[in-house]
Amino acid sequence: MATARPGIITSLEMCGIVKRFPGVLANDGVDFDVRAGEVHALLGENGAGKSTLMKILYGLYQPDAGEILLNGRPLNIASPAQAIRLGIGMIHQHFMLIPPLTVAENVIIGLPSSRRIFVDTDRAARRISELADAYGLQVDPRAFVWQLAVGEQQRVEIIKALYRGADLLILDEPTAVLTPQEVDELFATLRQMKQNGHALIFITHKLHEVMAISDRVTVLRDGRVVGRVATQDTDEAALARMMVGRDVIRTWEKPAITPGQVLLSVEDLEAQSDKGTPALKRVSLEVREGEIVGIAGVSGNGQRELAEAITGLRPVTGGRVIIADRDVTNCSPAEVLAAGLSFIPEGRMTMGVIKEFSVWENAILETHAQPPLARGMFLDFKRIADHTRRLIGDYEVKTPSQETPVKNLSGGNIQKLILARELSRAPKVLVAAQPTRGVDVGATEYIHRRLIEQRSQGTATLLISEDLDEIMALSDRIAVMYEGQIMGVVRGDEASPEQLGLLMAGVRS
Amino acid sequence: MKLSPSRWRDTVVGILIPIGAVAGALLAGVLILVLAGVNPVKAYGPLLIGPFANLYGIAQTITKATPLLLVGLGICIGFRGGVINIGGEGQIVAGALFTTWVGLQLRSLPGIVLIPLLLLTGFIGGALWGAVPGILKARLNASEILSTIMMNLIAAQGVSFLLRGPMIDPAEIAYGTGFPQSEALTEWAWLPRVIPRTTVHLGAIIALVMAVLVYVFLWRTTIGYRVRAVGYSKDASRYAGINVARYAVLAMLLSGGLAGLAGAVEVMGIHHRLLDGVSAGYGFTGIVAGLFGKLHPIGVIPASFLFGALLVGADKMQRAVGVSPGIVYALQGLVVLFVVSSDLWVRRRSARRVEGGGEELVND
Structure with missing residues (x-):
């Protein structure tokens, strides 16, 4: 040889x-x-x-x-x-x-x-x-x-x-x-x-x-x-x-909103990656009522770990996560959800839905045990059917029926279902990770419109996306993550692609 | 809830394919019989017709199907909860043991109290036997396949010891025969016959009732929903706030409990005492019945009937043509092989249909 x-x-x-x-x-x-x-x-x-x-x-x-x-x-x-x-x-x-x-x-x-x-x-x-x-x-x-x-x-x-x-x-x-x-x-x-x-x-x-x-x-x-x-x-x-460098930036009609109180606060957050290396190195940021904060950055710089640390899916080794004045650091996902957070996870098929479950079974994933969808130990099918019908109607989820296993739906429709489920809980804080990845143009536009609607309704949204267009179109403020740290925060209407590009590639301004 | 068209088609296919597979297996079995020097026609007669030929045959089939159904239902819960419970044998034995022991202590209770109590005891015995591997999996991520199999051995040997020592029937000692069996339970503890002059006892009804309960549990309760969710996706369940470890243990508990109930039913309905071999392979065959029935009570009922028929028919065949009992297991194995392969083939084909395009575009 x-x-x-x-x-x-x-x-x-x-x-x-x-x-x-x-x-x-x-x-x-x-x-x-x-x-x-x-x-x-x-x-x-x-x-x-x-x-x-x-x-x-x-x-x-x-x-x-x-x-x-x-x-x-x-x-x-x-x-x-x-x-x-x-x-x-x-x-x-x-x-x-x-x-x-x-x-x-x-x-x-x-x-x-x-x-x-x-x-x-x-x-x-x-x-x-x-x-x-x-x-x-x-x-x-x-x-x-x-x-x-x-x-x-x-x-x-x-x-x-x-x-x-x-x-x-x-x-x-x-x-x-x-x-x-x-x-x-x-x-x-x-x-x-x-x-x-x-x-x-x-x-x-x-x-x-x-x-x-x-x-x-x-x-x-x-x-x-x-x-x-x-x-x-x-x-x-x-x-x-x-x-x-971009030629044209699509912008959304965003009503001018003065952000309210801080609903999500991340202070000096530290967490490890799956490999045991530090993934978050003292990350701090705030998201206010009626504000969309975008996290820009090339995938693999700690964004996933940040989302998981906030939502209780990853142990936090330092720092705090506070939702509406409640310290939820290292709480279980159930407790974080109860504190008023909704999460659209990056792994749509692995964490966002149970793909073998039907549309209605997924629609009630977090709420299945609460009245009115359940009476004591038993599921109330009529209420569940009504709830599901409302969700798939409001959010234009195209599906042959409520019984269809979710894995048969297109990516865009699955994402809309997840969105429907999460937003129907009227969250105070929404963490959306890569919400339009692998989603067709029509569904993407729909999801963007909904995110802006939520903003108007006062939800504090943390938008994590590799798609710089999306970040720039939707965010009021943009924080760039690189190697587990926030390199800088710029106002959405003042940010330029070059400036963001430098930050994304590790160059502090 | 109504079934959508795509689910209807899947269901029909899901029934036809196993039937075809069984036919294929029996066809292949002809070869084995010929090699064993047996006339296949003379052998298949008793095998295929015997269990259904008369009331007596059907009764025998039902009797054998009863513990299979119970174990199979336990497998439905277990597997759907993501735990691969191979411990049916040990859980049956544990259930039988608990039932017998408690039954021998409470000789004077009337049947109306004693029977439900002993059935519950059997369930608890099996549940405890299943809980140990369940907790080991939840706490230490120990493979439940290995631990349940080991618990089988512990149960078998444990009972073997007890039957030759502390629990041996005093009558055996008195007569000097030393046969390893326990004292007989009082008649209060015996399950009454439901078809007179046959061996079909109340256990068959109990098993059918349990089938309904298991269906309701898994598909109509919030707890069952969580068990199924955890079985399909631990990650999504965790995110939804479900305590994955707790529900894995629960699945093992219930799965073991149903097998334990099978042990109780065998003791109370057939043997009326504890014996070596009370599990008689039902712990394993029940798994096959569960899988055959697509892990749904509606499927497990006919599946357990089929395997009960196979056991009865094989017995009749053995008597008719004198083949060694091993042939029974060979035929059973062929059925399993054919059904599992056909199932895999169907899944591969439907997977290729759904994921037609590129999942490659996720990376750069």
Whole structure:
């Protein structure tokens, strides 16, 4: 089995790549190229098309149009196995390692052995050590993966790619899970690889990384290339402008409202992510009666954890959450709901509804045990049917019947049902996370209209969304989250996309 | 509540497919019988007709179906609550044990008090036996599949010991036979026959009543709603304010309780005492009956009848052609295999229909 072969790939070009998914044009005629001995950054927000483009390069998807040229020769990359054979390796954002196995076992997994049916971990260990030395990557081949820190695990992923003869390496948001020190170590490794003649593609949405490590940067927006520059010829502000620049901003007719008292207050909130790293680092904000506060930011910067910490679904390790003068920090979801909060969760199908349940069963998810929908222990079906009919009528939920299992409804209608259910409880505070993600245009517009109506009725709304258009159209104030912190709060009518883009990418003004 | 058109179609398909699968299994069973040197025609006669041929056959079928129905109903609650209860055997035994022991203490109570009391005792015994794995799952996230199976062994061995020691019938000691069975319960504790001159006892009626109660519980009460919600989605339930751990334990409790009731019913209706093997495999076959009945009381009733018929028919077949009893289990296994595969196939096909398009567009 080969080891790293730098220099095999002198150039790789992707020309006019088009990739369509149902309802979405992920790549719209994208050109991209990378040369040996350079780090080329691929920059863009969520949904810009970066991952799709790279998955095409790695053989996971086939483009609908366009071609790929390796060293000038056009070819078709039909599968990751073929990509690997050609010398293309990918370091995924979510590691593909097997924790109970050792480093050496993970590196050689799936590869033919020199000893026929017997695994040859000794030979592998020696090769791994050679590679590690050549690239300055500290790794113990005999360690178990579950024992390794995240940064070390990433090193194993890199060695895995190099061991299989990777010359061109694609790194998908590699620093998302690393500590600052680990990021420095990674960059040192990448510089070494660059020197050794490898070609590196670095996918990110963080501007300071682009400036720190790349030689060239290509900016994608809405599936199209909006700019390609040499890093030394640009700066963060220019990149931010390219990343989020908008031509037209749709605004909603928002009646002028003076916000009332503070209904939701988050003070110095701290919480951990699922991986045990800090997800919220002393986050503070307030939402007032009759106000929509938008949380902008690239997904993965703590927004989900913020929503969960407020609603009692995630333990809070520091700070407080106060709803209408009641301290609800670390209360159960039932108590937080009782305090006057309604929540539209990000995971529509996993947390927002029970997809096997019918429309009426979902309509009463939080209220099933309360009169008038229940009489003592028994469900009052007539009242429930009336309630459900009202909800699906008022909120224009299209469904064949109340008995239809919710999983048969379209995403937009499911979201409207969730909205109906949550808003019908007349909440004081509404937390809406990604309320229109994956929802058709008609339903999106409807949901926006309803959110503004709620605002007029005095609800304090916290709107968390990756869709900057949505945030800018609806919010009275916009707070930008980056790496678990609020980078800044701007007034909705004064915010510019460039300003927000900078904040979203980690640059404090 | 009315059924929508799509649900009607699913229901009809849901009935036809298992019937087809059973037919397929019996067809495959022909091969086994031939290999065993048996004439399939001579064997299938008693197997398929025997249980329904006359009142006697039907009565036997009902008698065997009764504990299957009770265990199957427990499985409905358990599985729908998200707990995979394989502990039916142990819970039946625990229920039988409690019932017998309490029954032997309260010899002088009249039947009208004693019978409901002993049935409740059996339920409690099974419920406790099910609660232990339930609590282990809720507190320690211990696999209930493993813990319920282990509890089966504990119950079986425990009762085995008791029947040879503290609980052995004094009469056995007096006569020196040492057969491992308990003293007989007083006649006050016996479930009366409902069809004269047959073995069909009150337990059959009780089981049908429980089927109605289980339906009402799961689909018409707030508690049942929560059990089902937790079974489908722990996350959404948690968000809705439902205490997921509590309802998982409740599901195990009720599931075990119904199996315990089956044990009580077997003791009070058939054996009138505690014996080794009182569970007779009903704890496992009941699971199959529950799944076969699509985890709904309306389905479990015919399903338990079917498996009761299979047990009776296999017995008759064995007597008619002299095959080893193992053939019964082989046929039963084939039925399970065919039904489960057909179910999987149907699900795969409908899943492909619903999720036609791309879920890929969520990422970049």
